[in-house]
Amino acid sequence: MTNKGGISASPLPKAGNVQQPVSNSRLKIACSNCNLRELCLPVNLSMGEIRQLDAISHLKRSYVRGDYLYRSGGKFQSLYAIYRGSFKTQVLHEDGREQVTGFQMIGEIIGLDAICTEHHACDAVALENSEVCELPFNKLEALSRELPSLQRHLHKIMSREIVRDQGIMLLLGSMRAEERLAVFLLSLSQRFAARGLSPTQFQLRMSRQEIGSYLGLKLETVSRAFSHFQNSGLISVHTRSVELIDLPGLRAFIGKQH
Amino acid sequence: MTNKGGISASPLPKAGNVQQPVSNSRLKIACSNCNLRELCLPVNLSMGEIRQLDAISHLKRSYVRGDYLYRSGGKFQSLYAIYRGSFKTQVLHEDGREQVTGFQMIGEIIGLDAICTEHHACDAVALENSEVCELPFNKLEALSRELPSLQRHLHKIMSREIVRDQGIMLLLGSMRAEERLAVFLLSLSQRFAARGLSPTQFQLRMSRQEIGSYLGLKLETVSRAFSHFQNSGLISVHTRSVELIDLPGLRAFIGKQH
DNA sequence: GCAATGGTTTGATATATGTCAAGATTCATG
């Protein structure tokens, strides 16, 4: 539970967008008992402050694919930092319609939806074997009253979520099917890169149906878009393993008419 | 600048969703120098605390239709509480595409998009003659470290924005054109009701094009949906003045196939 | 009061994506 390396040994990147790759070993150093990537890495907390943060967080049990981290309507108590694996969040409409609102991967914070009503507004479901670190929100609030840099960082995380959602609104409101998939793949690529993983080769942890739900498309449309990208030489895809062959080509695809 | 009425005279509604109508006179009492509805009303601040909040806020100059409150890329310094009038926020894509991401009316907070990068992620444009109250964010942060109820409330406002955006993602991703318009009208209705204004008769402050942009539709589709609702006896609409005739009918419309 | 301008409505047609259905893969299980 003690911080072995200490952040001061290797200066952290500036607060703000996390663009640069970060090695896994660095991640381990950054936080002792769990991988609070979003929460720890970009913010200038001292070793002592990191320890305070560790003190209020618990490593939680594992989840397997399909397990619920929390359910819509459930009482809100904590945020969760994903320590291993990945999750999806989905909202349900009374008429049975459901929509995936996001995919969360290692180092990301999940649970921000629930603060306003004290009850969760969506389900969070594990996409694979996963572990999370629980952050009791009232303790986090109390600590952030003492640590302005933690407070500011918490605000940034929430604001980033708002900006991210607005990007998806743009995607859903004004992009064609293949543009949406290109944006999705490039966004995954960036997030893998930021974790020191390959930005061009990765496994999808979600089904075509889940991707389609997230992108406002039917699974068949997603499948066709994948095939089209493959036939155009932009990507290589076999079921859930993807290789991005032509990143600039994919980027150029966005905004192109027809 | 002093609080004449004092909140303690009329107990505030519980924190959480603002559902009940609130009279305009009550609003005036709630906050002395500006109408910090979202920020003041639902939270149990003492008179002294309200005064502290007033002390850090300034009433800003007026804006006319088309004026920018802030621009995408501009430095973030403050949140703004809308004191009079209304605004739209819009994001711009490099290829010229733009999309309205929200409409903000009296008593709502605008500017939450910018905290994560210190720069605004979208434009905020006045839809009519409007006034805002500026809340310098670093002062707000400092004060919220001292006032836990203000801190919690700030978190709720941000979280509510996230939940709201997720609702729009659901709308954009899985609703038909007429359902989207029905949701939009009912949401406006609720927001007017919460301000003690008529929930069934109001003026739209935005064009068909702006509504369409927000709902992921073309303006002609919006216009056709309006006409269809009118022909079905659900609403009465003349250009920008709307009367909702059959609220249950409109609600029933959502989720209905074909 | 009359252009001029921008916004709105409505129609005819095009098109992207949804729907339905059949086969082909992949994955889990005994």
Added chain:
DNA sequence: CATGAATCTTGACATATATCAAACCATTGC
């Protein structure tokens, strides 16, 4: 390894919404 259940791909066709175009209406300024 064999079987069955998911998941994925591909095709043919249907349909909701976009596009294009024209007329209509409302608001502004002269």
